[in-house]
Amino acid sequence: MSNPFTLLSSSSQCAARRGELRTLHGTVQTPVFMPVGTQATVKGVTPEQVRELGAEIILGNTYHLYLRPGHELIKKFGGLHRFMNWSGPILTDSGGFQIFSLQQLAKITEEGAAFKSHIDGSSLFLSPESAVAVQEDLGADIMMCLDTCIPYPADYRQAEEATELTSRWAARCRASQRVDGRLLFGIIQGGMYHDLRLRSLAALQEIGFDGYAIGGLSVGEPEELMYEICEATAAAMPAARARYLMGVGTPRNLVEAVYRGIDMFDCVMPTRNARNGMLFTSRGRLVIKNARYQDDPRPPDEECGCYTCRHYSRAYLRHLYQAREIMASVLMTIHNLSYYTGLMAAMRRAIEEDRFLEFYRDFNNATNAA
Amino acid sequence: MSNPFTLLSSSSQCAARRGELRTLHGTVQTPVFMPVGTQATVKGVTPEQVRELGAEIILGNTYHLYLRPGHELIKKFGGLHRFMNWSGPILTDSGGFQIFSLQQLAKITEEGAAFKSHIDGSSLFLSPESAVAVQEDLGADIMMCLDTCIPYPADYRQAEEATELTSRWAARCRASQRVDGRLLFGIIQGGMYHDLRLRSLAALQEIGFDGYAIGGLSVGEPEELMYEICEATAAAMPAARARYLMGVGTPRNLVEAVYRGIDMFDCVMPTRNARNGMLFTSRGRLVIKNARYQDDPRPPDEECGCYTCRHYSRAYLRHLYQAREIMASVLMTIHNLSYYTGLMAAMRRAIEEDRFLEFYRDFNNATNAA
Numbered sequence: 027m028s029n030p031f032t033l034l035s036s037s038s039q040c041a042a043r044r045g046e047l048r049t050l051h052g053t054v055q056t057p058v059f060m061p062v063g064t065q066a067t068v069k070g071v072t073p074e075q076v077r078e079l080g081a082e083i084i085l086g087n088t089y090h091l092y093l094r095p096g097h098e099l100i101k102k103f104g105g106l107h108r109f110m111n112w113s114g115p116i117l118t119d120s121g122g123f124q125i126f127s128l129q130q131l132a133k134i135t136e137e138g139a140a141f142k143s144h145i146d147g148s149s150l151f152l153s154p155e156s157a158v159a160v161q162e163d164l165g166a167d168i169m170m171c172l173d174t175c176i177p178y179p180a181d182y183r184q185a186e187e188a189t190e191l192t193s194r195w196a197a198r199c200r201a202s203q204r205v206d207g208r209l210l211f212g213i214i215q216g217g218m219y220h221d222l223r224l225r226s227l228a229a230l231q232e233i234g235f236d237g238y239a240i241g242g243l244s245v246g247e248p249e250e251l252m253y254e255i256c257e258a259t260a261a262a263m264p265a266a267r268a269r270y271l272m273g274v275g276t277p278r279n280l281v282e283a284v285y286r287g288i289d290m291f292d293c294v295m296p297t298r299n300a301r302n303g304m305l306f307t308s309r310g311r312l313v314i315k316n317a318r319y320q321d322d323p324r325p326p327d328e329e330c331g332c333y334t335c336r337h338y339s340r341a342y343l344r345h346l347y348q349a350r351e352i353m354a355s356v357l358m359t360i361h362n363l364s365y366y367t368g369l370m371a372a373m374r375r376a377i378e379e380d381r382f383l384e385f386y387r388d389f390n391n392a393t394n395a396a
Numbered sequence: 397m398s399n400p401f402t403l404l405s406s407s408s409q410c411a412a413r414r415g416e417l418r419t420l421h422g423t424v425q426t427p428v429f430m431p432v433g434t435q436a437t438v439k440g441v442t443p444e445q446v447r448e449l450g451a452e453i454i455l456g457n458t459y460h461l462y463l464r465p466g467h468e469l470i471k472k473f474g475g476l477h478r479f480m481n482w483s484g485p486i487l488t489d490s491g492g493f494q495i496f497s498l499q500q501l502a503k504i505t506e507e508g509a510a511f512k513s514h515i516d517g518s519s520l521f522l523s524p525e526s527a528v529a530v531q532e533d534l535g536a537d538i539m540m541c542l543d544t545c546i547p548y549p550a551d552y553r554q555a556e557e558a559t560e561l562t563s564r565w566a567a568r569c570r571a572s573q574r575v576d577g578r579l580l581f582g583i584i585q586g587g588m589y590h591d592l593r594l595r596s597l598a599a600l601q602e603i604g605f606d607g608y609a610i611g612g613l614s615v616g617e618p619e620e621l622m623y624e625i626c627e628a629t630a631a632a633m634p635a636a637r638a639r640y641l642m643g644v645g646t647p648r649n650l651v652e653a654v655y656r657g658i659d660m661f662d663c664v665m666p667t668r669n670a671r672n673g674m675l676f677t678s679r680g681r682l683v684i685k686n687a688r689y690q691d692d693p694r695p696p697d698e699e700c701g702c703y704t705c706r707h708y709s710r711a712y713l714r715h716l717y718q719a720r721e722i723m724a725s726v727l728m729t730i731h732n733l734s735y736y737t738g739l740m741a742a743m744r745r746a747i748e749e750d751r752f753l754e755f756y757r758d759f760n761n762a763t764n765a766a
Contacts, residue, residue, distance in 0.1 A: 067723040095715040111707040337481040345465040
């Protein structure tokens, strides 16, 4: 198979890198943030708004779509792209993390994961093979292997067993792939144990994937530990392949992880926090319901040029939020996602111009000062 | 004062008429439907989406904006247009209907209406003068007189007293108007009594307004009675002035009222029903949650060219609705408002081409057959 990732340039100051990832629905500039579209929609925004705010690729959730409306229906409608009217690349996760986080009663065996639907309680089963088949039915450009997530904390034995099962499942995922052109990424597990992370990576490289992801971070561990595992794992990952840190994170998390050589991210934080009235800005976070914004004529972020910041005041957004208007979620989602895509674009430029360390320092100064 | 309304043509077959209404923020083609933007937003859609779906003028609610965020704040922000990013005309109602419908404990005296906020229970008061002042602060292009609504059923004495109070209030509204260029409409009350409707109209004409509205219909009376009062009242209204039927109604209501000579409408139905999963189509109503739409690849309305119908299937909308996604409300609101604006545009063309009766029959056949 040909390598879909091209490394365009690397920082001379740190591990940050600038690349391109080619998919069936277009090429993505990395480092990239992928807005989460769990249920075949990025909550609150149209596909045209998603594109206008600078997102090139979005993420769909296999677990949710498998439950509702079902992968057969989406396949019948020509795949997720046509079903939801998004013509750009889509990455689908495998469902492993959702089974881990939503299901108290999931039962993991060698064969796969048995779990109950959070919608109607019905019994369901995902194997490595069916997880890939579902993602192929969804029409994903980038598919993820089914993995088993490791809680934090976990003892060494527990982490080792889950990691080895993830490796065996990864081989089955790769062997079951039927459709050409779709990319399949392996997921590195290993918990907070460096040696397990490296063993996991080695096993996946042995199988060979189109890209490699770090799973099982941001599960409750201290932030410094996350950075430590991320740094050590990324340093061992093949430079020629895209590196994806799953489910992370805050703006600062993204900057720290790009610094350590990560290329791809996804997180519900910008969209979920928007719906809860929390805005990310170049001066830090802004909680819109605070009384101080009641008559504040400024846009959410004076350095932002997004649709929301061009047209609306903090006072107006606060009014919409207090009045529980849908438009509060829409406008704040547009801003938060714009902030994330803008942050990634700024990081890409800084790497291209080989001044990432300056960017990194400025970012920390600006957000610490706020 | 100059007349802001121009009658362009009249049907030779019925009372339907085609006109233009000039306001400070642009000219509106009539008959027109005004989407309701109660709390300084048309629920679920951006101003750009409102314009794209063909709406020329929107309505704001004095009662809601007076309570939250307050007219002083909106005035400070340059008026409702700038606050909410809508550059077209805005009509504001006076608050009379909301005080009537939301308040069990409103107390109406000669002086005005005392009521309690539905948000925090605080005591508030609107007089005819303050209702106009609030609307001037909001920056409305078209203001409505404060009126007293009459419940259905109401005995003659009750209806007569309320109607006469509305007339005395109307004179006070007109006298208190301070800002030039804004239009002020009088509201005809009279309940279901023809003679009171005519007395109300005569009293308002004596004062002289920029346009005249029929209030107090669609309050629980049989539809045929509404048409009867509408027809008799409209026939007596001055032909040279815009005629506005407040708070009405279904697509059929609009067609019946245009047939009887009405020029302007507003109603929460297209937006509210959209959020509840009910779509208006050229073949009648469609309840999106019905199982029959689960795998229906057709757009909501095959004869509609709106954004929603161009890009999304009934199956997708049903999925979004079942999953309680914001985008369900957004996309169905866009469709329903498009249906309403499209219906008005079709009626305007039919009047221009003097074939309104054919339009009226085709409309009834198509929607009866569904």
